[in-house]
Amino acid sequence: xxxxxxxxxxxxxxxxxxxxxxxxxxxxxxxxxxxxxxxxxxxxxxxxxxxxxxxxxxxxxxxxxxxxxxxxxxxxxxxxxxxxxxxxxxxxxxxxxxxxxxxxxxxxxxxxxxxxxxxxxxxxxxxxxxxxxxxxxxxxxxxxxxxxxxxxxxxxxxxxxx
Amino acid sequence: xxxxxxxxxxxxxxxxxxxxxxxxxxxxxxxxxxxxxxxxxxxxxxxxxxxxxxxxxxxxxxxxxxxxxxxxxxxxxxxxxxxxxxxxxxxxxxxxxxxxxxxxxxxxxxxxxxxxxxxxxxxxxxxxxxxxxxxxxxxxxxxxxxxxxxxxxxxxxxxxxx
DNA sequence: CCGATAACCGACTCCTCAGGTAGGATTTGT
DNA sequence: ACAAATCCTACCTGAGGAGTCGGTTATCGG
Numbered sequence: 001x002x003x004x005x006x007x008x009x010x011x012x013x014x015x016x017x018x019x020x021x022x023x024x025x026x027x028x029x030x031x032x033x034x035x036x037x038x039x040x041x042x043x044x045x046x047x048x049x050x051x052x053x054x055x056x057x058x059x060x061x062x063x064x065x066x067x068x069x070x071x072x073x074x075x076x077x078x079x080x081x082x083x084x085x086x087x088x089x090x091x092x093x094x095x096x097x098x099x100x101x102x103x104x105x106x107x108x109x110x111x112x113x114x115x116x117x118x119x120x121x122x123x124x125x126x127x128x129x130x131x132x133x134x135x136x137x138x139x140x141x142x143x144x145x146x147x148x149x150x151x152x153x154x155x156x157x158x159x160x161x162x
Numbered sequence: 163x164x165x166x167x168x169x170x171x172x173x174x175x176x177x178x179x180x181x182x183x184x185x186x187x188x189x190x191x192x193x194x195x196x197x198x199x200x201x202x203x204x205x206x207x208x209x210x211x212x213x214x215x216x217x218x219x220x221x222x223x224x225x226x227x228x229x230x231x232x233x234x235x236x237x238x239x240x241x242x243x244x245x246x247x248x249x250x251x252x253x254x255x256x257x258x259x260x261x262x263x264x265x266x267x268x269x270x271x272x273x274x275x276x277x278x279x280x281x282x283x284x285x286x287x288x289x290x291x292x293x294x295x296x297x298x299x300x301x302x303x304x305x306x307x308x309x310x311x312x313x314x315x316x317x318x319x320x321x322x323x324x
Numbered sequence: 325c326c327g328a329t330a331a332c333c334g335a336c337t338c339c340t341c342a343g344g345t346a347g348g349a350t351t352t353g354t
Numbered sequence: 355a356c357a358a359a360t361c362c363t364a365c366c367t368g369a370g371g372a373g374t375c376g377g378t379t380a381t382c383g384g
Contacts, residue, residue: 002164002257002290004371008283015282033330047373049332066381067329082286095164120177120310121170124244124301128164131293139286148282166342195359209344211361228352229358 002132003090010051010089011082011144012041017061018077018145031063031070051089058088077145083136093132095125164294165252172213172251173244173306174203179223180239180307193225193232213251220250239307245298255294257287 016037021029034052038045052071055061060080061071073080087093099109109119119125178199183191196214200207214233217223222242223233235242249255256262264270271281281287 001259002255002294003287005259006371008258011283011286035330044373046375050373053332063331064381065331065379068382069330069380071331093164096167096170120306121173123306123309124173124298125165127297127301128294131297132164132290135289135293136286139289144282144285147285168342193359197359206344208346212344215361225360226352227350227360229356230353231351231359233360 003086006051006089007086009041009043009048010055011085012043013037013048013052014055014060014073014080014085014141015144015148016040017071017073018141019149021073021077026073026075029072031068031072033070036070054088055085058084060085060088073141077142078140080141081137082139082141082144083133085141086136093129093136095128095132096121099125099129165248168213168251169248171203171205171210172217173247174205175199175210175214176217176222176235176242176247176303177306177310178202179233179235180303181311183235183239188235188238191234193230193234195232198232216250217247220246222247222250235303239304240302242303243299244301244303244306245295247303248298255291255298257290257294258283261287261291 017032020032034048035045037043038048052061052063056063056071059074062074063069063071083093096109109122109125179194182194196210197207199205200210214223214225218225218233221236224236225231225233245255254262258271261271271284271287
């Protein structure tokens with residue numbers, strides 16, 4: 001399994017926020033309570049709280065405390081690349097433990113210390129890394145929102161005014 | 163982390179077999195004892211035994227039992243796609259638990275039962291899936307062997323005749 | 325000011341699985 | 355017969371995923 005449910009739940013949460021924001025600028029949309037999202041997606045509220053905290057720390061959503069509070073996207077969905085979302089939730093995307101990224105975005109392997117021979121598998125993991133990164137960086141939240149609306153056009157959003 | 167050390171160790175094992183086979187047809191190459199590989203790659207032998215069993219079950223390597231036994235590639239390195247190796251070691255490559263592949267290679271999500279609305283995240287995971295699959299399917303063991311030899315030209319193989 | 329609503333936070337549980345060990349049984353060359 | 359190897363099953367351990375719970379703080383409406 002490439003990703004855990006953290007990424008899955010977190011992405012669904014973001015999509016839900018994007019759907020409810022609609023065309024309104026994020027800063028003007030009504031904040032959405034986590035409980036509403038949890039119900040709509042049938043996910044455990046207390047678990048979502050942990051996930052949304054990571055998204056907030058990554059400045060992908062903003063929160064409003066107190067009654068009628070909730071969460072909003074920190075910026076328009078078109079400007080949110082999914083790689084930022086997934087990395088906020090799962091941590092850095094390295095195909096293997098021994099991999100890390102230096103400044104410059106180069107992929108390095110901690111096995112090749114002291115200029116010794118390169119990790120035999122580096123070529124492969126670099127390619128995989130590239131494939132995943134490209135897919136995630138090339139997808140915006142707005143695309144997912146649109147996709148989800150196309151596939152559930154008749155479905156009303158729970159909690160909307162009748 | 164996308165993959166565990168199972169993939170990492172297993173791939174290194176395969177590369178090692180490929181290096182030692184050299185230009186000889188796999189069926190003629192001397193079988194390589196696991197202990198030799200373990201030593202060369204400084205990996206625990208008893209753990210490698212588990213991994214190589216999976217590779218054998220996937221018919222990627224063949225074994226010779228008894229004294230002077232060992233393992234050989236089941237076919238030339240040019241005909242071994244790394245996706246087969248990684249899948250043998252890690253199991254099917256799905257980005258999420260809810261994903262599975264039907265006959266035809268279509269990606270399906272177990273959440274979209276009864277023709278209901280598609281998983282909001284399906285578009286994203288499908289793209290990631292594609293990125294990984296393309297990278298793995300488009301890389302052969304032969305490429306990795308060549309790559310590793312280019313980067314360790316002066317390094318002799320342990321266990322070779324002097 | 326009071327109470328309801330919600331975000332916020334830390335601690336704790338449960339369980340799976342990666343990563344590795346251990347010990348034996350079987351096969352085969354010398 | 356003996357040694358070298360594969361083969362096989364069982365077991366152990368720690369980390370982390372998945373989720374729960376209880377409590378604190380902030381904010382609104384009345």
